[in-house]
Amino acid sequence: MDLNLxxxxxxxIAGHNEEQLEATIAEAIQSGEEKMLPGLGVLFEMYWQQASEDEKETMLSTLETEVGKL
Known part of the structure; x- marks a missing residue:
């Protein structure tokens, strides 16, 4: 079986509105379940591919700050 995650x-998530997407993200984070991480990764990938250079820089700066707290 060929699974395309x-x-x-x-x-x-096709057809989800902003509220539904936010609920999906919040649920994935709050649950803390490892099985939710690939879905968040796909959402991040979708965002990243459409983000402007300024949005990418902001995201990278935020991530650098948060990684520095680990």
């Missing part, structure tokens, strides 16, 4: 995640 990216496509499965995209199929699961």
């Amino acid at each position: 990216r496509q499965a995640v995209k199929n699961n």
